Amino acid sequence: MSDTQPVGSPLAKPPANPQTCTTQPTDTTLSYIDSYKHQQVGLFGNIPVYRPLENIAPSDNPRWDGDFGCSIQQLVIGGGSGEHPGLVIQNPAAAVAEFALTCEDFTDDEARCNELYPLLVGEPFLFAGWGVADYHGFFEHCTSATLPNPFDPDGGISFETWLLAGIGEFIYYAMPDLALETVALIAPLHVEKHHIRYNNITIIPPNMPVYANGGNAFGG
Numbered sequence: 725m726s727d728t729q730p731v732g733s734p735l736a737k738p739p740a741n742p743q744t745c746t747t748q749p750t751d752t753t754l755s756y757i758d759s760y761k762h763q764q765v766g767l768f769g770n771i772p773v774y775r776p777l778e779n780i781a782p783s784d785n786p787r788w789d790g791d792f793g794c795s796i797q798q799l800v801i802g803g804g805s806g807e808h809p810g811l812v813i814q815n816p817a818a819a820v821a822e823f824a825l826t827c828e829d830f831t832d833d834e835a836r837c838n839e840l841y842p843l844l845v846g847e848p849f850l851f852a853g854w855g856v857a858d859y860h861g862f863f864e865h866c867t868s869a870t871l872p873n874p875f876d877p878d879g880g881i882s883f884e885t886w887l888l889a890g891i892g893e894f895i896y897y898a899m900p901d902l903a904l905e906t907v908a909l910i911a912p913l914h915v916e917k918h919h920i921r922y923n924n925i926t927i928i929p930p931n932m933p934v935y936a937n938g939g940n941a942f943g944g
Contacts, residue, residue, distance in 0.1 A: 757774055757776070757780075757800060757803045757804055757810065758804055758805050758937065760776060760777075760778050760780050761776070761777040761778050761937060761938045762774045762775060762776045762777055762800075762936055762937065762938050763775050763777060763936055763938040763939055763940065763941040764928060764934040764935070764936035764938075764939075764940060764941060765799060765898075765899070765925070765927070765928075765941045765942075766894075766925045766926050766927045766928055766941075767925065767926045767928070768801050768871075768924060768925050769865055769866075769868075769870035769871050769924070770870060771801055771802045771807065771808050771865070772801075772802065772804055772807060772936075773799060773800070773801050773925055774799065774800045774801075774803065774804070774936060775796070775798075775799055775800075775899075775941055776794050776795065776796050776798065776800065777796060777938045778796065779794075779795045779796060780792070780793050780794050780795070781793055791852065791853070792810050792812050792850055792852035792853075793812075794812045794814075794850075797816065797902055798812060798813055798814060798816065798902075799812075799813040799816065799891070799895075799899075799902070800812050800813070801813070803852065804935075804936075808858065808861075808862065809851070809852055809853045809854050809858050810850075810852040810853070811849060811850070811851055811852070811854075811862075812849065812850040812852060813848065813849065813891055814847065814848055814849060814850050815843070815846065815848040816891075816892075816895050816899075816902035816903040816906075817843050817903040817905070817906040818843045818844050818846075818848045818888065818892075819848060819888050819889070819891045819892030819895055819903070820892040820895050820896050820903045820906045820907060820910065821840040821841075821843040821844060821892065821906055821910070822844065822885060822888045822889040822892050823888075823889045823890075823892030823893045823895075823896055823921075824840060824892070824896075824910040824913065824914075825837065825840055825841075825889075826881060826885060826889045826921075827889070827893070827919070827921055828916070828919065829914060829915070829916040829917060829918065829919055830910060830913040830914055830915070830916075831913045831915050833912075833913050836909060836910070836912075836913055839909060840906075840909070840910070843906065848888055849884075849887075849888075863875075863883065866883070866886075866887065871924045872923055872924060873890075873920070873921070873922050873923060873924055874924075875887070886922075889921070889922065890921070890922030890924050890925075891925070893921060893922045893923070894922070894923075894924075894925045895907075896910075898925075898927065898942075899941075927942055928940050928941075928942065929942075930942050930943030931943060
């Protein structure tokens with residue numbers, strides 16, 4: 725499908741026992757995205773979520789120096805000045821597909837599900853300049869009461885699936901233009917709309933000022 729985004733660096737998962745690691749924490753005073761036009765979409769807990777308004781070319785070494793490439797059809801969690809290092813949502817279509825495949829409100833249509841599985845090939849995330857302390861801190865953030873519906877290690881799905889599906893839920897309801905073809909594919913399967921599964925990205929109210937140089941994605 726044409727709304728499938730390119731994939732990038734391999735996913736590095738949080739270490740099983742971060743206390744035994746000796747890697748030094750990454751400097752989080754990053755401002756790479758501030759060099760480009762971008763909007764604030766909302767907040768993932770207390771971490772801003774952005775949408776670029778111009779395509780950002782990748783740096784020579786995006787994994788270690790905090791710089792990253794992303795497009796106007798992608799989202800970035802963090803990455804602003806003084807914030808958590810950036811997490812690029814490289815494949816919004818995969819996020820929407822994961823949401824549909826894991827949410828009980830969608831009917832189990834085998835033919836359509838078979839069209840969704842290929843979207844999950846590749847790495848949906850780019851962790852730009854993250855160190856061991858960043859992975860551990862982000863995991864702690866995602867399991868804390870900072871989020872309305874935090875990750876439950878005993879919830880029956882992996883952390884990566886939880887994160888991707890939650891972002892897909894947000895895109896499906898709030899920013900479907902990021903994955904129009906996938907949203908159109910799964911919409912006929914959405915027969916029940918009774919459950920809020922994740923709802924962990926809070927939208928900034930329209931007309932409320934934000935620091936992003938492109939303003940509030942939802943008005944203002």
